Amino acid sequence: MFLFQPNSRIKPSPFLEAAILDGLKMANVYNRMIMPTSYGDPEGEYWRLINGVSQWDVGVERQVQLKGKDAAKLAQILVTRDLSRCEVGQGKYVAICDHRGTIFNDPILLKLADDLFWLSIADSDVELWARAIAAERGLDVEICEPDVSPMAIQGPKAEDVVAHVVGNWVRELKYFWFRECEIEGIPVAIQRSGWSKQGGFEIYLKDAQFGTRLWNIFKEAGKPWDIGPGAPATPERVESGLVSVGGDTDDETNPFEIRMEKYIDLHVPDDTIGIQALRQIKVEGFRRHQLGIILEGDTPAPLGVHREDIVASGKKIGMLTNCVWSYRLKANIGFALVDRAVPVGAQVEVLRQAGRSNGRLVEMPFL
CATH class of the missing domain: 2.40.30.110 (Aminomethyltransferase beta-barrel domains)
Structure with a gap:
């Protein structure tokens, strides 16, 4: 039995109730929230991800929303990847560094409009960082944590399950691209992404009250493919070489040291935080x-x-x-x-x- 007493410091995701009903046995704390890690059969959950389709509560991947006239400018200041050609409906894996070039978060950036961005963050407080930078530089941008919570459908059969729910258009989504839609009246954004190399999607729920209902829609739809619960805490991420910033990094790690060089664009504007340090590291060697x-x-x-x-x-x-x-x-x-x-x-x-x-x-x- 999994027991959890909500409080103002550690919060549940909208999917936690459904995860508990599906047999959740172990969890961790991530972004001040409960993150499911096992349903009691780690090896079975692993092979489900490798061979079939797995359903994850990853509501802990919080969004930091940038909205307003200077949203795009702030996004470029915060991340060390060139966003000048990023299109509406496109996502990018990015690094957020401090002024020394030390990486402290590696979110997925989603561009929802020319003046609206989400940063789907790893485990550190990007919202406070963004607020401080925006205020320091006098930018006209609203920064908040919106009511958005991802659920992941991962594994080689994930595409069939998601297409069964929303239609075959999802088969045409390129990696990290997304599309906003509704599922039985529930507002979501669907992105081809996820913290595994087995393929899949993240379903960004935009109204927390529908968490259990959305979970059950995919649970029911996935029965022909033997869907079952799982979590991104499996050996698969290590086998696949997926980095956990904060776990696989320390307070001096720069992106070059953890195989992220292709996600660093040294030509971005000089006011991008950390870019001048990264240019120097590139010259001197890491x-x-x-x-x-x-x-x-x-x-x-x-x-x-x-x-x-x-x-x-x-x-x-x-x-x-x-x-x-x-x-x-x-x-x-x-x-x-x-x-x-x-x-x-x-x-x-x-x-x-x-x-x-x-x-x-x-x-x-x-x-």
Whole structure:
């Protein structure tokens, strides 16, 4: 049984009641909200995502809305990717950095109108950051957290399920593009996106009172494809090389170090926060890079509360930022943030809580 007592600090998503009724067993806190992480069968939930279709409560992916005459200007100041050609109905994966070029959020930006943007954020307070920057620069823009909550439908059969609900037009959506519509009178935006590499969509509910109803619409529609509940806390994201900013990064990590160089446009305006630092880092070179690691052993040994040091020849060269058991590789795998001089293929040791463990550094994605 999953028990949760709402309070003003930790809030439920509109889908939490439905998730509990579907057997939710474990959850975490993300963006000051409850994020489902397991329904009691982690391996079954994993294979459902890999082979079928999985339904996720990801209402914790809060939106920061920028609206007004200077909304587009503020959006470009906040993100280090060129938005000059971004069209209405288009989304982009972006980095938000501080003035040092340190990344602290990697949202999906959605352009709903020339004067209206959403930032679908990871786990940090972008709304306060945006408010401070807008006030500091005297911009004419309203900033708020709108009544918008995503639900994800992920897996190789996700497209069939979503098309069954809203029509075959969703099959034509390009990655990160979206379209606003209604589902049985419920206002939503549907985007081809999601925190997996198995394909799928995020359904942005625009009225929280319909959370359980919307969940059940997709649950019923997905029965022919054996839909079931799941969460983005599976080995799939590690196998696929998907970064968790805040988990796989520290207070000095820049986007170049975590394989995000293609999402950084160094030609954006000089007033884009962090861009001048990133230009300098590009010239001077970054000191670390992110690689995969495969550990020896045939027993699942996930990462504990703390990151673990990685050493080579008796010298610390970096840290293990996550570790999970891969059901397909039959090994413990994770992300290593290590000195840039350390090459792919290097044999290393990880100072694990249970003792030293040997490992090998590899390119990502693992699969």
